[in-house]
Amino acid sequence: MISALPNYTELRELGQGVQGRVVLARSNENLETLVAIKYLADRLLSDSSQRAAFRHEAEVLSQLHHPNLARIHEYLETGGYAAIVMDAVDGVSLKEVLAREGPLTPESALVILKGSLLGLQAAHERNIVHRDYKPANVMVETDGNSKLVDFGLARLIGNRALGGTPGYMAPEQWLGEAVPATDVYAATCVFFECVTGRLPFRGINAIELAAQHTNAPLPLEAVPVELRGLISHGMAKLPSNRPPKAQDFANELETVAAGAYGQDWEGRGLIAMGAATAGLAMLFPMALAASTTGTSTLAGTSIAHGATVTTNGGLLSKVGGAKGASGIAVTTTALAIGAVLLWPSGPTVGGVAHGSYRASFTKPSVLLDQPYMPASASPYMEIRLTVAPSRVRPGTKIQATLAFHAKNPQGAKYLPDGTLRCFGEHAPASAGLIHSYNFSIGTKPPAPLKDGQGRFWFYRLHGSGDPGLPTGAGIFVTTTLTTVDDKQPYVLSECAYDSTWTNIENFILPDTDELPPGKYQVSAVAGPPQITSVGRNGKPLSVDEVGAKIEGTLPVVTILG
Secondary structure (H helix, E strand, O other), X not given: OOOOOOOEEEEEEEEEOOOEEEEEEEEOOOOOOEEEEEEEOHHHOOOHHHHHHHXXXXXXXXXXXXXXXXXXXXXXXXXXXXXXXXXXXXXXXXXXXXXXXOOOOHHHHHHHHHHHHHHHHHHHOOOEEOOOOOHHHEEEEOOOXXXXXXXXXXXXXXXXOOOOOHHHOOHHHHHOOOOHHHHHHHHHHHHHHHHHOOOOOOOOOHHHHHHHHHHOOOOHHHOXXXXXXXXXXXXXXXXXXXXXXXXXXXXXXXXXXXXXHOOOHHHHHHHHHHHHHHOOHHHOHHHHHHHHHOOOOEEEEOOOOOEEEEEEOOEEEEEOOOEEEEOHHHHHHHHHHHHHHHOOOOOOOEOOEEEEEEEEEOOHHHHOOOOOOOHHHOOEEEEEEEEEOOEEOOXXXXXXXXXXEEEEEOOEEEOOOOOEEEOOOOOOOOOOOOOOEEEEEOOOOOOOOOOOEEEEEEEEOOOOOOOXXXXXXXXXXXXXXXXXXXXXXXXXXXXXXXXXXXEEEEEEOOOOOOOOOEEEEEEOOOOOOOEEEEEEOOEEEOOOOOOEEEEEEOOEEEEOO
8 A cells, every 4th residue: 555655655554533544654765664654634634723733743742752652753744634653653552451351460550650650751841741641542562561642632731721531631621721740640540440440430421520530539449458549649639639740650659569569560560461462462563564564574683692883874773683584473472471471489589670771972073073063962872671580590481671772863964053954864975974883882792693592691790889880701691582663763853863672582590500699780782781892984983082981780680599
């Protein structure tokens, strides 16, 4: 099917609503890039106010960059169409999950609420209130994480406007007011629904619902005792009695969840959410794309033993890991189910460990040959790691999730006053433009890997205090690996590639002869996570002259005796 947009090919429709329709499409420039295109309905195109509202949604999305929010790629408008091109989130809506599964486990519901609150906080920091948080606007990905979508009703804080979905609207929203605490109320409503399988209030019309949300007591008897205080706080009638910020409520959630369900609540919640979406795997965009094109495979890339980012003539590539075809939707489903069946039990095995680090440059002007480039515009790579369980014994089955994010300028030039001029992804190699450079994390692997394999590295810890990132030799364990959510769009507003992907790795901890009891930092790159090589136009540069730096922490795993 050919898209109305010149640079995309439509694969199939994902849904329709009052405002328009959403389709799954593939980029004609990069066939591995899937996007969701939201078209304004034809009957609304002639309405200038509807066009303005649709354009406003695109403007709101363009300001927001967060792992728990769907990103916008571009907004396109002509006399014949208006379209928002955004991430195709590889998952299904929370509404579909609840319709199929009914109530979720408390840990799963807490995971959804936490992810939503973090996404909402990113919007609130931009003075934006979502105003329409509901299950249909929460996408659950294959690994159990969630992303918030659809900012069609979003407004700047302080702007009055009536609108929302009645079952989730805070008392003040019925009067046209909306503040960050309004979104906290709606998120807590959804949390109530996740835990109980029903909404807190079920009036037969908007008038009844308005009265109930404004005056009726919460039916807390349907909620586990451990969660009643959290829901009471998030759904207080007055916004001044709720957490003022989504981040504040997320912090409160962490405390309540750990106290009620243990320190490993989040890992168990993510695994359970992955299992809950497993039966809906064929609705994932990756699977829909495969069924449309007549193939069940997509390419995936790992950094099982190193990571390199290279820009060269409009190409962004990641080199150094096992790369090959895999049935992503099916394989990920199997991993989710397997993790539930094999999750370890017992009083000592458990917990979740997190870590993240970022590689960047204090002198990007040298690396990119841009004398006027500020340090704040440096290219970077970020890696976030989650390992569960974090207290293990020989024979324990472990799942690790690695989320990769890189920003790499291309086709840009910085003027003497620091102003950025962007010439686009396919700008010719004209004098003075950012064109070709590379930098790597990790070292050359000890041996090649097969498709679907990865490696996880253990670095023994000695002593106490902050160990920093490891510098010595590590011990590796071979893993089974699946890559999902692999996207590398060029973002014109930033004049850079914005690359993201996620690895899911599973392995069994070997016996103590290979890994003796003790504490270990764990990593997914060969050798210590350090910037090991830098170059420009095919010539090497020293890490010192470009101010290469890498900062952060690694997860810590305790191997029990």
